Amino acid sequence: xxxxxxxPRNRITKTGKRIMLExxxxxxxxxxxxxxxxxxxxxxxxxxxxxxxxxxxxxxxxGYSVSRQAQAKFSLSLESAIPNQTALYxxxxxxxxxxxxxxxxxxxxxxx
Amino acid sequence: xxxxxxxxxxxxxEGAIVQINCTYQTSGFNGLFxxxxxxxxxxxxxxxxxxxxxxxxxxxxxFLSRSKGYSYLLLKELQxxxxxxxxxxxxxHSGNTPLVFGKGTRLSVIA
Numbered sequence: 001x002x003x004x005x006x007x008p009r010n011r012i013t014k015t016g017k018r019i020m021l022e023x024x025x026x027x028x029x030x031x032x033x034x035x036x037x038x039x040x041x042x043x044x045x046x047x048x049x050x051x052x053x054x055x056x057x058x059x060x061x062x063g064y065s066v067s068r069q070a071q072a073k074f075s076l077s078l079e080s081a082i083p084n085q086t087a088l089y090x091x092x093x094x095x096x097x098x099x100x101x102x103x104x105x106x107x108x109x110x111x112x
Numbered sequence: 113x114x115x116x117x118x119x120x121x122x123x124x125x126e127g128a129i130v131q132i133n134c135t136y137q138t139s140g141f142n143g144l145f146x147x148x149x150x151x152x153x154x155x156x157x158x159x160x161x162x163x164x165x166x167x168x169x170x171x172x173x174x175f176l177s178r179s180k181g182y183s184y185l186l187l188k189e190l191q192x193x194x195x196x197x198x199x200x201x202x203x204x205h206s207g208n209t210p211l212v213f214g215k216g217t218r219l220s221v222i223a
Binding site for chain 1: 120142143145152153154155156157160199201203210211213214215216
């Protein structure tokens with residue numbers, strides 16, 4: 001089984017809808033991240049969490065919120081989806097020995 | 113501020129050697145990663161450099177010069193499956209701030 005899983009893998013939604021992307025991990029890492037990736041722009045950090053009680057904004061947090069329900073679960077919500085949030089979204093965990101990140105398979109989100 | 117530069121695209125021939133460069137200016141430095149990402153897939157770990165010098169792992173090698181803020185990834189005996197994006201990422205401090213990623217270099221391997 002994969003160490004970092006994301007659901008759904010693909011989602012098409014309409015402008016104005018609220019949507020939640022979920023991430024679960026079995027690596028036992030305290031640190032978790034949400035990124036979006038757009039062609040030519042690389043990975044951009046949305047939110048990150050160093051433990052269950054710690055939530056931090058990344059460089060592009062506007063229009064997004066997160067919830068860290070447990071060490072293993074970190075969810076990303078789009079409160080009111082807009083077309084320019086169409087992107088590939090990745091969740092990642094991080095070990096604190098070498099700070100290597102382990103990525104989930106990604107969620108392809110399309111907002112129409 | 114944090115800044116990582118790497119070329120946007122490169123093309124190389126199957127069987128050849130290619131070097132992908134990365135320069136960085138970050139507020140502190142704890143280590144540098146290279147990740148490989150095939151189109152539409154998740155990034156996967158390739159290498160990690162903390163000290164100056166060359167780290168070799170099979171067909172892939174990574175070099176770091178901390179004084180110059182410079183790294184490169186060297187891919188030997190290129191194969192078609194090496195066509196992917198290669199992401200350079202830096203840990204700015206002793207792990208208390210997130211990884212900073214470059215925008216990636218898209219490598220195309222041609223026959």
